[in-house]
Amino acid sequence: MNSPATVLPTPDRDADADFLLPLPDPEQRLDVAPPAHSLLTPRDRHRLSLNATLTTAGIPPHPDDIEAIDALSALDDTVALAVQRWLISRPAALLG
Numbered sequence: 001m002n003s004p005a006t007v008l009p010t011p012d013r014d015a016d017a018d019f020l021l022p023l024p025d026p027e028q029r030l031d032v033a034p035p036a037h038s039l040l041t042p043r044d045r046h047r048l049s050l051n052a053t054l055t056t057a058g059i060p061p062h063p064d065d066i067e068a069i070d071a072l073s074a075l076d077d078t079v080a081l082a083v084q085r086w087l088i089s090r091p092a093a094l095l096g
Contacts, residue, residue, distance in 0.1 A: 046080040047073040053084045 040048070050069055054061050061069060072083060 042077065043073045046075070046077075049080065049084060053087045057087045059087070 038045075047069060050072055051061055072080065
């Protein structure tokens with residue numbers, strides 16, 4: 001980085017005043033590119049999403065549920081999204 005050091009303002013602690021930080025320097029930004037492709041298969045993404053959705057809905061997956069979650073994860077994106085939508089929208093209705 002060839003830019004001069006950034007000087008941050010010193011807050012006036014006696015005045016209990018807020019202070020603004022300087023604008024970010026575009027020259028100091030990192031060049032971080034997203035990965036070209038995901039390392040997860042669609043089945044892995046569905047499994048992770050289903051586990052997260054169940055937990056968020058207050059239904060933590062039980063160890064005996066692995067086969068059911070695996071079977072649901074093998075279905076296509078449309079079915080996986082529908083199941084997640086059902087769990088998010090009405091978890092109390094599903095529990096009775």
